[in-house]
Amino acid sequence: MPRGPRIETNDGIFHVINRGNYRSYVFEDEGAKASFEVCLLEACDRFGWRLHAYCVMGNHFHLCIATPRGNLSEGMRWLQGTFAARFNRFRKETGHLFQGRFKSLVVEPGMHLCDLVDYIHLNPVRAGVVAPGVAKSYRWSSLNWFSKLKTRPSCLDASWMCNREGLKDSSAGWRSYATSLQMRMCDDPKELEKLEARMCRGWCIGGNEFKKAHMDEFLAKKDTVRLGKEALLELNELHWREALRKCLKQLGFREEDAASASKSVDWKLAIASKLKESTSVKNAWLSERLSMGSPKGMSSNLTIYRRRRSKCPLFGKLIDLNFEH
Secondary structure (H helix, E strand, O other): OOOOOOOOOOOEEEEEEEEEHHHOOOOOOHHHHHHHHHHHHHHHHHHOOEEEEEEEOOOEEEEEEEEOOOOHHHHHHHHHHHHHHHHHHHHOOOOOOEOOOOEEEEEOOOHHHHHHHHHHHOHHHHOOOOOHHHHHHOOOEHHHHHOOOOOOOOOEOOHHHHHOOOOOOOHHHHHHHHHHHHHHOOOOHHHHHHHHHHHHOOOEEOOHHHHHHHHHHHHHOHHHOOOOHHHHHHHHHHHHHHHHHHHHHHHOOOHHHHHHOOOOOHHHHHHHHHHHHHOOOOHHHHHHHOOOOOHHHHHHHHHHHHOOHHHOHHHHOOOOOOOOO
């Protein structure tokens, strides 16, 4: 049976869900949850995602992601594939970890987004893992991070709080938000069941007007339709070229300088390391543009370089570069 088309938009917001293969407890121990969280934050940096909320449970995960570049599927392939490779390598196992395609629902900004964020943050409470009053104590949830204003990951986006009357992204605001979550869990169980159905079924979390407008836009405009493989590659290459140009300019080099320089010279390794961590650039494209030998050889050189790059002044000049569109 052919797969249905997936809606992907620039500046879209999505509820993403997937479970372990055969509903297995792929995140059963703390190490697996920690590894997935690391991969998720890496994916946000690579693909320019904004993370409104997430929760990793024993056999599934929930994400609320904004995708300024319209690259949900590409990023999820990387996230799930990278985590699976690391998981299997560590456990010395093989096979699929997830039950198949991830499920994604388009989300309407405003209170519909707020409802979804609440739903995700209350997952550990509904599962009986933590009590309603201490939902933020669950370690593997964005709620655990949001109140840590100085140390939370930069990709976490609390802009949805502006839709909550009287709440701000502050210590006091997060205490008030925790209280509101506790009260929500005391609501009518039937209402909570309806909320769960609304958050996880269908293709969209939003009102009728939003759904109609979104579908009309999806069908009418090329830039809102899921990008095909060639179109996505073309868009990515534009982004990679611009990021490479910024790095070269920052270090005082030109792309033509690469041909005459050693394939493992520090300035090339610094640029390659920055681009690999901040974009979805492919090894083959990068090794060719910077004359760094074979993709496999470049990858090996980067592995060695990362052990000493904290002492490399060239990499230090690239740390604060931003490659957002």
